[in-house]
Amino acid sequence: MPPKNVKEAKPQVSINRYSVLPLTLQSSLPMSSYTSRPNGPNGQPLSLPPRWLKCPRKGDLIADKFIPFKTPLDDKYKSQIPSSDLFTPQMFISIVNAYKVKLGLWIDLTFTSRFYDKTIVEQKDVNYCKFQCRGHDECPTDEQTQLFVNCCYNYISKNPLHVIGVHCTHGFNRTGFLICAFLIEKHDWSVEAAVNAFARARPPGIYKHSYLQELFRRYGDVDDTPPAPPLPDWCTESDDTDDDGNAINGHNSQSNHTNRSHYTGTSNRGKPFMQGVSGVTTVTDFNKVRHIQDTCRRLCHWPGRNFPGSQPVSMDNQNIGLLADREYMVSWKADGARYMLYIEGENECYFIDRDNTVFRIDGIKFFKRKEFPKHLVNTLLDGEMIVDAVEGKSIARYLIYDIITFEGQEVGQTDFRRRMLCIDKELIGPRERAKTENVIDRALEPFGVRKKDFWELRDTHKIFEDKFTQHLPHEIDGLIFQPVPDKYIAGQCNVTLKWKPPTHNSVDFRLKIVVEDRPGMLRTTSGHLFVGGFDPPFAQMKATKQLKEYNNKIIECTFDMTTNQWQFMRERTDKSFPNSYNTAMAVCHSIKHPITKEILLDYIERHGTRVAFKRPFNEPHSNERNLMPPPVVKVARK
Numbered sequence: 001m002p003p004k005n006v007k008e009a010k011p012q013v014s015i016n017r018y019s020v021l022p023l024t025l026q027s028s029l030p031m032s033s034y035t036s037r038p039n040g041p042n043g044q045p046l047s048l049p050p051r052w053l054k055c056p057r058k059g060d061l062i063a064d065k066f067i068p069f070k071t072p073l074d075d076k077y078k079s080q081i082p083s084s085d086l087f088t089p090q091m092f093i094s095i096v097n098a099y100k101v102k103l104g105l106w107i108d109l110t111f112t113s114r115f116y117d118k119t120i121v122e123q124k125d126v127n128y129c130k131f132q133c134r135g136h137d138e139c140p141t142d143e144q145t146q147l148f149v150n151c152c153y154n155y156i157s158k159n160p161l162h163v164i165g166v167h168c169t170h171g172f173n174r175t176g177f178l179i180c181a182f183l184i185e186k187h188d189w190s191v192e193a194a195v196n197a198f199a200r201a202r203p204p205g206i207y208k209h210s211y212l213q214e215l216f217r218r219y220g221d222v223d224d225t226p227p228a229p230p231l232p233d234w235c236t237e238s239d240d241t242d243d244d245g246n247a248i249n250g251h252n253s254q255s256n257h258t259n260r261s262h263y264t265g266t267s268n269r270g271k272p273f274m275q276g277v278s279g280v281t282t283v284t285d286f287n288k289v290r291h292i293q294d295t296c297r298r299l300c301h302w303p304g305r306n307f308p309g310s311q312p313v314s315m316d317n318q319n320i321g322l323l324a325d326r327e328y329m330v331s332w333k334a335d336g337a338r339y340m341l342y343i344e345g346e347n348e349c350y351f352i353d354r355d356n357t358v359f360r361i362d363g364i365k366f367f368k369r370k371e372f373p374k375h376l377v378n379t380l381l382d383g384e385m386i387v388d389a390v391e392g393k394s395i396a397r398y399l400i401y402d403i404i405t406f407e408g409q410e411v412g413q414t415d416f417r418r419r420m421l422c423i424d425k426e427l428i429g430p431r432e433r434a435k436t437e438n439v440i441d442r443a444l445e446p447f448g449v450r451k452k453d454f455w456e457l458r459d460t461h462k463i464f465e466d467k468f469t470q471h472l473p474h475e476i477d478g479l480i481f482q483p484v485p486d487k488y489i490a491g492q493c494n495v496t497l498k499w500k501p502p503t504h505n506s507v508d509f510r511l512k513i514v515v516e517d518r519p520g521m522l523r524t525t526s527g528h529l530f531v532g533g534f535d536p537p538f539a540q541m542k543a544t545k546q547l548k549e550y551n552n553k554i555i556e557c558t559f560d561m562t563t564n565q566w567q568f569m570r571e572r573t574d575k576s577f578p579n580s581y582n583t584a585m586a587v588c589h590s591i592k593h594p595i596t597k598e599i600l601l602d603y604i605e606r607h608g609t610r611v612a613f614k615r616p617f618n619e620p621h622s623n624e625r626n627l628m629p630p631p632v633v634k635v636a637r638k
Contacts, residue, residue, distance in 0.1 A: 059202030098172035104162030279446025
């Protein structure tokens with residue numbers, strides 16, 4: 001039996017050895033919330049949920065695992081329901097038992113607790129789990145979807161023969177959306193197959209177009225969204241209440257608001273830009289956010305729905321051999337924040353961060369070299385924002401280190417030297433001319449724009465020298481090794497390498513402060529560290545007073561080999577998601593088999609320069625400037 005009266009975890013999580021599921025997912029209310037209240041708060045009888053009475057009770061089994069059903073109503077509603085339409089929690093459990101299967105998990109998606117007493121479910125030896133999803137025109141958020149998917153996956157992995165019952169108020173839109181999401185993410189179903197399977201099991205299926213559209217936007221192509229089926233006959237009542245019977249004030253505006261919120265992501269709405277940088281604001285307009293996100297993914301040829309930027313992999317003793325196999329250039333890894341920059345046109349420039357949040361840029365212009373001073377259009381850049389300390393002042397600068405599209409031309413499909421030439425000639429050059437001719441006033445711009453320099457691989461040792469590091473006005477976090485012959489690769493790029501000193505190799509975790517209270521044992525508190533794509537805690541660390549402040553936040557940690565423990569470095573306010581499991585494992589491999597500075601430089605000296613030296617000096621883009629060591633940075637220039 002699951003534990004009774006487990007209070008909902010707010011800042012912390014409580015776990016005991018009887019729990020089947022993480023109790024963060026089991027939001028329980030006091031029993032008094034359900035019992036001794038046959039009437040509403042004003043003594044009036046509780047009304048039936050809208051459109052509930054003639055709504056079909058349940059659907060068929062989906063993928064041998066899920067049964068969708070409408071919310072049962074307990075005895076306090078009995079006087080309002082004809083006997084032919086009764087549907088109680090006990091009735092649903094009896095129906096499932098008749099299938100000769102074990103109902104092991106009951107998931108409640110309604111945004112209220114008034115429909116039935118959850119202890120009725122628990123007393124039948126069924127685990128109860130509550131996700132409060134608003135419904136009406138608001139789809140489950142990304143976070144709610146991931147919680148649902150992970151909850152079901154955890155339960156199924158431990159109880160493969162049990163089935164899961166899922167209900168919202170009517171058992172169609174919220175229920176169908178989340179069941180489809182699970183089938184797509186964990187069973188690799190196509191979005192079309194998942195939607196059709198749910199429709200067969202629970203006719204007519206998901207009948208709200210906004211829910212179908214969001215499913216296809218997240219998991220397929222939004223242009224392939226099918227039309228919503230006709231409303232079922234029982235769905236005839238007024239729509240001035242939400243699906244749970246809560247009044248909606250200003251129906252039209254509310255619908256518009258919620259329809260937008262699930263595209264921008266509730267966690268990112270109002271997200272601030274990097275601290276210390278002015279002139280940049282979060283875009284909240286639904287259509288604009290979706291347009292910018294879709295455009296960037298299309299220009300990067302990225303099939304996913306997440307951030308499309310290229311991601312390097314950690315250097316280790318296995319992939320260091322790439323430095324001998326192909327031509328590389330090297331640059332320093334700045335301790336800044338990653339942003340792509342999309343130039344749609346004049347007064348239409350946007351940053352996109354790793355959470356896919358879109359920010360509008362005011363006061364920055366980019367000009368056409370051949371049609372100066374006309375403004376650039378349809379150009380997508382990649383880079384990082386840093387804040388330099390210059391003569392006691394903080395100066396924000398955006399460092400461009402790659403380009404994907406220039407005025408609609410796919411320069412990202414060319415080699416890296418050509419892309420660097422394009423940045424220098426078509427982005428930086430016209431801006432320098434604009435400064436000289438007083439077309440722009442750099443002092444009035446919110447931040448500077450520079451090209452990030454790369455040098456020949458054999459000059460790597462120069463980046464470690466004091467004459468470079470002491471004149472660089474921001475911290476160096478490591479090195480980036482960029483393959484020269486390759487095109488821009490969206491997503492993880494296994495041939496672009498990042499090197500960090502062994503002491504700086506780190507993983508970004510999501511921290512959960514967990515209180516463990518086992519019978520016969522002292523109560524303990526620890527920090528559980530989670531990564532993406534892996535359900536159990538990846539690791540644990542001691543929950544200090546300082547660490548407790550970062551509960552449920554993304555934190556960067558390094559591994560101390562002397563104590564064999566993860567150590568807290570800082571909170572990652574620029575990220576909303578932890579590193580993936582594969583990334584974390586790669587970092588762990590590099591920690592276990594470290595590439596020290598001495599090993600790196602020795603390998604480059606003995607092996608890494610062979611390809612570069614074979615390049616003829618008279619070949620295009622092989623000019624003298626590229627063969628010189630890194631210049632001393634002149635910090636006075638803004």
